[in-house]
Amino acid sequence: MSRTETHVASASGPPPEDDRAFFGQPKGLLTLSGLEVRERFSFLGMQAVLVSRPTTTRLCPSAAGRRANAAPMPAVAVPTPTMTWVGLGLISAGAGLLKPNVAAMVGKPYRTDDDRRDADFALYCMAINIGAFAGPLVTGRLDDHKGWHWGFSAAAIGMTFGLVQYVAGRRHLAGRRHTAEFALAPDSPTLECARAGGPPSRRVIRLIAIGVVLGGLSFLLLVLPTSGHPGDDQLMSAWWIVGSYLLLGLGDILLETSGMSATTKLAPAAFSSQTMSLWYLSFALAGGIQAQTVKLYDDVSKPAYFGVNGAIAVAAGLAVTEAAPWLRRTMHPVH
Incomplete structure (x- = not known):
């Protein structure tokens, strides 16, 4: 028998094929999807306030990204031009750190031939669309009736909730690191x-x-x-x-x-x-x-x-x- 194995640090939690707590998917997907809802709510809500689209850099992945994207929102909400530009720069860096890492973690708990992976990403993309839909509606309304710093503040609050959910639910993500094995019989x-x-x-x-x-x-x-x-x-x-x-x-x-x-x-x-x-x-x-x-x-x-x-x-x-x-x-x- 020819066998190829990839070992990743194992952690507590049920085997991935037995973890179907969230719509038949591993429960860690709930944490990642919730984080993505709030990230898209904040990022696209901020875009709705700015009207124009800022250029986002997504080329610097790091585990720190899951926290880095929360920091810029309060900076943008401060009503001074300097802090606004500082916040926009931090948002670009934060999105670049967060997005690739979260998406990579979504696909971690599956063997290559596990068909659940596609359904996993379908739920993940649904979370992206929910956040993308709600963000501009909420922040845009606040911008129209209260002022643009209220809109930025709503984006900051949304990302803060996302960070809190990630910290509270990251124990479920430990089960997403496991031993993957792909065996080929002659x-x-x-x-x-x-x-x-x-x-x-x-x-x-x-x-x-x-x-x-x-x-x-x-x-x-x-x-x-x-x-x-x-x-x-x-x-x-x-x-x-x-x-x-x-x-x-x-x-x-x-x-x-x-x-x-x-x-x-x-x-x-x-x-x-x-x-x-x-x-x-x-x-x-x-x-x-x-x-x-x-x-x-x-x-x-x-x-x-x-x-x-x-x-x-x-x-x-x-x-x-x-x-x-x-x-x-x-x-x-x-x-």
């Missing part, structure tokens, strides 16, 4: 697949491709109501926007859950957080590219703007599908 189908170039990772590749295509379709949908209106004063039904965001949201969920799950499976054990940082780096690069692309919005026709952006995304999704055989070989043993 006559096992998995080994035969590996000899043939890896197991068929069709599900992950298919979901990622569908997610990208849906994102492109969300842009292409807006070509229809904007066609035939040369000016910028045309009106369209709000349902076009709803449909576009629905497609974009579905695509984002498929891409993020499958992508993050696959990233934690492929990451070397000693560099899980750094590998997840590369995943977040792709979002930063995409945001930078889009920030330049959006400058063309007023210089070209609306159908051309939405059509070209959508076509590029759909083409990228189809390219992922065409590259599936090669990706399956390089993504072994991701299922």
Whole structure:
């Protein structure tokens, strides 16, 4: 028998496959998801107050990040320009320290072939969306009726609660460090697949491709109501926007859950957080590219703007599908 083992410091708590306390997932996910709800509430709530989007660095993962992201919020809430800029800088550093570490910890308690990992990340992404939805609503209302420092204060309180929850629930995270074992018997189908170039990772590749295509379709949908209106004063039904965001949201969920799950499976054990940082780096690069692309919005026709952006995304999704055989070989043993 051929056997590959990766040993991580074991701790108290039930074996990961027996820990199903939180919707069938390890109870540590409740702590991490709660932390993510409050982090997104605070970060995107702060963005709603600022209106513009600050650039966030996510390239410096460290265990300290789970605490570092709470510190900047009170600084931003202090009504002086200096403290505001200090707080924004600390927020960039804190988000960079926190996000990759938390995402890496979400995928820790599973064997590579454990299908629960995908459901784990689905719950985790749901927590992200809950915080992202609630944050701008609460802080935006406070900004409108009480002032922008009230909005920043709400973000600070939210992140403080997240830190308290993490400290109180981190004992559940100890069970997420365990001994992972991946065994291959000489006559096992998995080994035969590996000899043939890896197991068929069709599900992950298919979901990622569908997610990208849906994102492109969300842009292409807006070509229809904007066609035939040369000016910028045309009106369209709000349902076009709803449909576009629905497609974009579905695509984002498929891409993020499958992508993050696959990233934690492929990451070397000693560099899980750094590998997840590369995943977040792709979002930063995409945001930078889009920030330049959006400058063309007023210089070209609306159908051309939405059509070209959508076509590029759909083409990228189809390219992922065409590259599936090669990706399956390089993504072994991701299922």
